[in-house]
Structures are given as structure tokens and as C-alpha cells.
Amino acid sequence: MEITDVRVTKLGVELEEPKRTSAGREFDFRPAAIVTVETDEGVTGIGEGYGPNPHVVETVVEEKYRPRLLGEDPRDRERLWDDMLILDTYWDRKGQGVAAASGVDMALWDLAGKYYDEPLYRLLGGDVGGEGSVEAYASDLFWDDPEVMAERAGGYADRGFSAVKAHLGRGLEADERRVEAMTEAIGDAHLMVDVNCGYERADALRVGKMLDRHGVYWYEEPLSPYDVEGHAHLRRKLDTPIATGENEYTKWGFRELFEAGAVDYAMPDAMRCGGITETKKICATAAAFNVTCTPHSYTTGVGLLATLHLLASTPNCEWLEFDVTEFPLLEAVYAEPLEVSDGRVSLPTTPGLGVELTEEVVDEYGIE
Ligand SMILES: [Mg+2]
Structure with a gap:
């Protein structure tokens, strides 16, 4: 061929x-x-x-x-x-x-x-969890007024998602008002907070201590991706786990994060970090450092399904990032409808990724 x-x-x-x-x-x-x-x-x-x-x-x-x-x-x-x-x-x-x-x-x-x-996950290691589906979190909840973010977060929890991710990063007091509103709205569900590299070290630590008080599930990209030691510093100071990696590339790049003790949840993005081949190797490298991976995904249905196959087939992976926004390039490329129930996404049965470009x-x- x-x-x-x-x-x-x-x-x-x-x-x-x-x-x-x-x-x-x-x-x-x-x-x-x-x-x-x-x-x-x-x-x-x-x-x-x-x-x-x-x-x-x-x-x-x-x-x-x-x-x-x-x-x-x-x-x-x-x-x-x-x-x-x-x-x-x-x-x-x-x-x-x-x-x-x-x-x-x-x-x-x-x-x-x-x-x-074969559907791709079978070539990548099969169904690690053995349940034919993976647990997903609702992504993303973008910055807005506290009551708007709370209403949206509550809506995702009501749809069955056991975790919701929100974009903050516009100052301690403004962030805390939104964390309070959202945690109240989602009940027992987890809240992940993503600040997209928005803080310098001192403010990142102050906000991180606030997240600690509210039991936030993870603190994503608190600092510039260049500040590996800064992430390690925050990780030593805070209870909230540190998530980062959507701006990192290849197993060699991720090795620097792991060696520095800079990350709890590594977030390789298969559309950026070197594809499926390299994401599997990044996850294996993470496993050797006892780091959990939660692959990043905020693209079309092609990238989302690739992430689903990776997550299903890799032992140290958790939480599918599931795009719940109004975005037509998700369903438009699925070869078969994606089954989502109680916050879990079923594994596709179509050979390959399970996508088509009509x-x-x-x-x-x-x-x-
Ligand atoms: Mg992010």
C-alpha cells in the first residue's frame, strides 16, 4: 500500500x-x-x-x-x-x-x-476500563458573570456530568465570586479551574490558596508554560492538583515537567504534541513518574474522537474533555452518533477514528 x-x-x-x-x-x-x-x-x-x-x-x-x-x-x-x-x-x-x-x-x-x-482503541491497547465507555467532564464554561457561569455549570451537572471545567483568571476576588457561585450550583460534582497561563507566580499562589479553600479538583495552566519551576513551586505549596501540558510538545518536553515535579495531571493534546503516536509515549513516560494524564481536547469531532480512543486504551488516563458548547464541527464529522449518558461517552464501533469529512x-x- x-x-x-x-x-x-x-x-x-x-x-x-x-x-x-x-x-x-x-x-x-x-x-x-x-x-x-x-x-x-x-x-x-x-x-x-x-x-x-x-x-x-x-x-x-x-x-x-x-x-x-x-x-x-x-x-x-x-x-x-x-x-x-x-x-x-x-x-x-x-x-x-x-x-x-x-x-x-x-x-x-x-x-x-x-x-x-477495527475501531482505533482496539489497535491502541483495547478498552482499559472494560466498560465500553469513559467518564467525561463538561468543557468549557467560559468567563461571564457569576450567575451566568453558575447557571451553566448547574445545567451541565443536571445533564449527568460529574465534573465541569470553567475558565477564570481575572483576579482573586472576581475568580472567587465565580468559584463560590459554581460550586454551589453543581452540588457534588467537581469543579476544574483553567486560567490559561493568566497569572504571574505571586497571584497564581494567592488564587491557588483560594481554590484550596473551595476544594477545586484541579488548577489548570496557572502560569506561563515556560515557567516549569513555577508550576513545581505551586505544586509544593498547594493542595489543589496542578494540571498543565496543552502547550507542551513531545515526550522530551513532557519529561522536563515530570522531572521537575511540576504537574499532577499532564494534558498532552494529540492534535498538537506529536499525534497519537507521541501521546501514547507521553502517557507511558508519565506513568514512569506516577503522573496521571488527562489529554487535552478542544477541536473538532476528529480530535475529540482521537482523544476518546487514546483515553480508552491508556491505563494512566482519566477524564475525557468533552466539548459541550454549541459547535457544529463535532456532530458533523461523526460517522455514527456519539452516545453520551450519565457523563460517560461510549466507545465508537466504526473502524478507525469513526469520523468522515463530507x-x-x-x-x-x-x-x-
Ligand atoms: Mg486549558
């Missing part, structure tokens, strides 16, 4: 209202880069690379990786990973070059699942 084409389809959705995160940040557009790998045997793979700029992912995939992949056997995933990321004089060690390779790697795994006629979706959401 030979690869005959590798290309990127750029998609995007204008949001009805901007989504607000920490430190005044907000966004009102969600882009996606979907990688398609075609073969001479008619089997096709689909993956997603989140750069996040889809134009950059497209250029890197089509200009840099495509010439190296044409004519190769798509089943040789490890060798092709090295061909993309290891063999250069000037390496893409982090960032959009790795994200672009992640999309190709994911497409190769989807293709393998279809070729071997002409209707490209017509409606394709961007130039």
Missing part, C-alpha cells in the same frame, strides 16, 4: 458570542485543519492538527511533509513520524510544525483502523 496524496482542508466557524478566558483574552472564531491521507488501495485516513492557524498547518503539511510521505507505506507510522520530525538539520521541536505532523500521524492511525477493520461539511464550513 502506498500513500498517493496528503492534503489539508481548512474549516472554521464564526461563534455567536465571543468566548472569554483569562487576562482579558477572548475569541469568536474556531478554525480547524483536517488532514486527509489517500492511498492506492482506496483506504483514506483523516486527522486533525491544531496549530492553531490552519493556513500554517496546511503549508507545513503540503510543502514540507507531503513530499516525504508520497509513495511510502502508511502502515509504517513510527518511521514516517521520524521522517517528519527527526531527520532535519533544523528541527521543528515545538509549535506548529509538530502540530502539523500530529494531524498527519492521526490520519495514519485512522487509516490503519480502517485497513485492519462534501456538505466542506461546502458549509470550508475557509480560504
Whole structure:
């Protein structure tokens, strides 16, 4: 079997209202880069690379990786990973070059699942929990007035989710008002707090102590991803577990977090950190440091299903990040409807990831 084409389809959705995160940040557009790998045997793979700029992912995939992949056997995933990321004089060690390779790697795994006629989690280690489903948390609850965030959080808990994640990071008092409102609204459910790298060390510690008082489940990206020692410092000072990793790349990058004792919940993003191949290795590296992984996922249904297959098949993984916002590029790419019940998501039965990219979706959401 030979690869005959590798290309990127750029998609995007204008949001009805901007989504607000920490430190005044907000966004009102969600882009996606979907990688398609075609073969001479008619089997096709689909993956997603989140750069996040889809134009950059497209250029890197089509200009840099495509010439190296044409004519190769798509089943040789490890060798092709090295061909993309290891063999250069000037390496893409982090960032959009790795994200672009992640999309190709994911497409190769989807293709393998279809070729071997198995849903992907069966090729990755099978159903670790043995229940045919994984526990999910509701993501994401964006910054808003306390009563609005509380009402939304309560709604997710009422839908059966046993954990809800909220974006804070705009000052101690403002954050605490929202934590109080949300914890009251969700009852016994857990609250995760994500501040998207929004604080410097002193404020991060003050806010972390506030989260300790309210029993928050984890404190995500409190600091710049460059401040590895800062995360380790917070972890020593706080009871609330530290989660981070959506801005880290490859097993070598994550090893620095683990060696520094900087993280309780490692969050590799398979659309960014090196694909499914590398996420499995990051999780194995984490296991050697007794760190739990909770893969990050905030992309289309392609990335969400890849994350679901990874989580189902990897022993030291917990909590599927399940996008509960109004976002049409989730259901629009599922090959079969996703079953969600009592906060658990069932494993797909379709071979590969269980996704498809139809002409209707490209017509409606394709961007130039
Ligand atoms: Mg996050």
C-alpha cells in the first residue's frame, strides 16, 4: 500500500458570542485543519492538527511533509513520524510544525483502523476500563458573570456530568465570586479551574490558596508554560492538583515537567504534541513518574474522537474533555452518533477514528 496524496482542508466557524478566558483574552472564531491521507488501495485516513492557524498547518503539511510521505507505506507510522520530525538539520521541536505532523500521524492511525477493520482503541491497547465507555467532564464554561457561569455549570451537572471545567483568571476576588457561585450550583460534582497561563507566580499562589479553600479538583495552566519551576513551586505549596501540558510538545518536553515535579495531571493534546503516536509515549513516560494524564481536547469531532480512543486504551488516563458548547464541527464529522449518558461517552464501533469529512461539511464550513 502506498500513500498517493496528503492534503489539508481548512474549516472554521464564526461563534455567536465571543468566548472569554483569562487576562482579558477572548475569541469568536474556531478554525480547524483536517488532514486527509489517500492511498492506492482506496483506504483514506483523516486527522486533525491544531496549530492553531490552519493556513500554517496546511503549508507545513503540503510543502514540507507531503513530499516525504508520497509513495511510502502508511502502515509504517513510527518511521514516517521520524521522517517528519527527526531527520532535519533544523528541527521543528515545538509549535506548529509538530502540530502539523500530529494531524498527519492521526490520519495514519485512522487509516490503519480502517485497513485492519477495527475501531482505533482496539489497535491502541483495547478498552482499559472494560466498560465500553469513559467518564467525561463538561468543557468549557467560559468567563461571564457569576450567575451566568453558575447557571451553566448547574445545567451541565443536571445533564449527568460529574465534573465541569470553567475558565477564570481575572483576579482573586472576581475568580472567587465565580468559584463560590459554581460550586454551589453543581452540588457534588467537581469543579476544574483553567486560567490559561493568566497569572504571574505571586497571584497564581494567592488564587491557588483560594481554590484550596473551595476544594477545586484541579488548577489548570496557572502560569506561563515556560515557567516549569513555577508550576513545581505551586505544586509544593498547594493542595489543589496542578494540571498543565496543552502547550507542551513531545515526550522530551513532557519529561522536563515530570522531572521537575511540576504537574499532577499532564494534558498532552494529540492534535498538537506529536499525534497519537507521541501521546501514547507521553502517557507511558508519565506513568514512569506516577503522573496521571488527562489529554487535552478542544477541536473538532476528529480530535475529540482521537482523544476518546487514546483515553480508552491508556491505563494512566482519566477524564475525557468533552466539548459541550454549541459547535457544529463535532456532530458533523461523526460517522455514527456519539452516545453520551450519565457523563460517560461510549466507545465508537466504526473502524478507525469513526469520523468522515463530507462534501456538505466542506461546502458549509470550508475557509480560504
Ligand atoms: Mg486549558
